[in-house]
Amino acid sequence: MYFHFLLKELSSLTAPFYIQQQMQTKRNLVFIIMIAIACSIFCRCKSTEPIGKITVSTKIGLDEKIYLSKILFDGNTKLIDSAIVISNKEPLIFNYPNAEEGVYELTSTFNNFKIMFISDNNDLKIKADYFTRTASLNSAATNSLLKFRELQAEHAKLKDSIYFKNLINYEDTVKSPATFTYVFNEVDFGNNFQGLKEFIARAAKRFPSYQPVKDIQQHANNFLKIMEEEYHVGDQLPSLALPDRNNKKYSTTQLKGKLYFIDFWSTFCPACLAYTEVKKQALKTFPASRFAMVSVALDPEPADWKRYVDGEKLSWPQLIDQKVWEGPAVKTLKFDSIPSNFLVSGEGKVLAKAIPKDSLLSTIRRFLKD
Amino acid sequence: MKKYHKILSIALLITATAFTSCTKQDSVFDSDDQGGILELADLPSRAGSTVYSITSKSLDAAAEISLPITVNYTGAAGAPQDITVTMGINASALTAYNTAQSTAYVALPTTLYTVSSTTITIPKGTKTGTFELKIKTGSFDFTKSYALGVSIVSATAGTVSGNYGTGIFRIIAKNAYEASYTVTGWLFHPTAGRAINATKTLATAGAVTSTAAVGDLGGSNYYFNFDVSGSTLTNYAAAGVTPTGLNSGFFTSDQPGASATWGNSSGSADRPGTSPWLHSTYNNTYDAATKTFYMHYGYVASGGSGQASWTRQVYEKWVRK
DSSP: OHHHHHHHHHHHHHOOHHHHHHHHHHHHHHHHHHHHHHHHHHHHHHHTSOEEEEEEEEESOTTOEEEEEEEOTTSOEEEEEEEEOSOSSSOEEEEEEOSSOOEEEEEESSOSOOEEEEOOSSEEEEEEETTTTEEEESOHHHHHHHHHHHHHHHHTTSOHHHHHHHHHHHHHHOSOHHHHHHHHTTOOOTTOHHHHHHHHHHHHHHSTTOHHHHHHHHHHHHHHHHHHOOOOTTSBOOOOEEEBTTSOEEEGGGGTTSEEEEEEEOTTOHHHHTTHHHHHHHHHHSOTTTEEEEEEEOOSOHHHHHHHHHHHTOOSOEEEOTTGGGSHHHHHHOOOSSSEEEEEOTTSBEEEESOOGGGHHHHHHHHHHO | OHHHHHHHHHHHHHHHHHHHHHOBOSOSOOTTSSSOEEEETTOOOOBTTSSSEEEEEEEEOOSSEEEEEEEEEOSTTOOSSOEEEEEEEOHHHHHHHHHHHTOOOEEOOGGGEEESOSEEEEOTTOOEEEEEEEEOGGGOOTTSOEEEEEEEEEESSSEEOTTTSEEEEEEEEEOTTOEEEEEEEEEEOTTTOEEEEEEEEEEESSSSEEEEEOTTOGGGTEEEEEEEETTEEEEEEEEETSOOGGGEEEOSSOOGGGOSOBTTBOSSTTSTTSTTSOTTTSOSEEETTTTEEEEEEEEOSSOOOSGGGOOEEEEEEEEEO
């Protein structure tokens, strides 16, 4: 409309009447062409959006509802669409954005039969019989997974090592990245960290652009880093910054120049709570000019943490890491259990670590004398 | 212009005809309509194209439970006299419905129900009578979709409805625990331990038997069945792809030694048996007053020798929504 108005205004200022008539026709033509171009661009944009189609031929009670959900790799599901069955003679059509392969499920209000499938093609056709609780579909990845599951059910009668070897072989050869990610939860390397590392590296090489595999790799690498690395006595301990009791950021850099004790605990860890009394004693025993203390709670619930801190009147700096094992405390200081602690020199070097509660006071005393 | 009007008239006529053919049949029961029609009261309106109307009856899973089917006599004044109505189970109606609608409802076996009398009475001046079936829902095969065709066979007065004289009754049995629950807890795993925070459902598998998803693995077809016996959960049975035998089950104690590592921590806090993840709390019990389950179960892929080897350990609290 704006262009139309502008053309009209410009032409009326500059042309005689008969020319204006011709121009009017031209203006209309130009306007129509502009609209057509805009429409074609818009329509093209819409039509190039990747869309997958799922055609579901049902055998189910009429007026029942069928839900299409995506199974997220954290185990949760996200509802994508739903439809009411008014006839078993006409299939239901679901459309979904098909940016990358995923795992989906069909559920219904009819009964608790679920159909899990992998969206490895853009024109999935599913025959779903909710009466016999059976389904068939044209997804090579899904059919491969179902066949593998049947084989594994047989192998479950065999030795654990064969079952696990089959699982790894399947994961190493499966073509569908969604299937790989879906089955990954069953992979268990125990404390064979090197095996896990190599396995993840192989998957990352095969599916370099699949985001869930990238996420698995990052998660596994973080885990391996924590399990394989740790700070020893004599190492320089990095600083840590986290919110305190008043939700203000507190950094251990401000403890530079002082001997300090940093410990990691949680309200749900009885062994950690056993340290409370001795920490209170340490605070009373040693001069604040030479010694400091900071406690870091790995607690998902701030309310629980505050209740304990206030109840016990813990007066030294109290920090919280709500992400618990996924948070900056574990990732930065690389401890893999709580209670955990370090005694750190004024220069930031680890003087002692994992100090038992019974020897905490004597250990601090020894280094303060030095 | 004349031609245009003609086309418009034809279009309107076609539209009107099309809509007429889609119009639903008259309402099932209207006490003010023309009297003297006998109808099955529970049936919903149906389109003219459907063979019979269908309704669902959800019953508790029990040894035997009543299923009353109401028959209406239409009209404001009620029955002009005592009317004796003969009722019947109509197997051929169910077959016809299944054929017409491409469904596969299973006729409820005669071993699973009893009919004390096929005749009912609508007393003079009243509008309803009740045909009563006794259903043995506790003995159902819960994987099947049962239904019964029911007909008003004849009556000593009035006219049996052509549309609602016969209907299909789907019979669903649910136990006392089938519902949606808010589930919180923790799934201990050697390398991928994680919190459970989800809405899960318990499905009926028997009068006291329910089916639950293992942790957050329902999407992967990991399920198990269990019974509620008073306040105790018993008779664990693996279902779906959950490992069977000694490879899965309910715990009777905390088993932190089943794995060398637990998730991101091999330490005392983030492993089974550390508060709050204690078997003494998650002790496989049901609190009927608060409709809350406390569960502690686990599994290992294969080769397990009992709970001391289960490297996946789930501590869950289920609170009914």
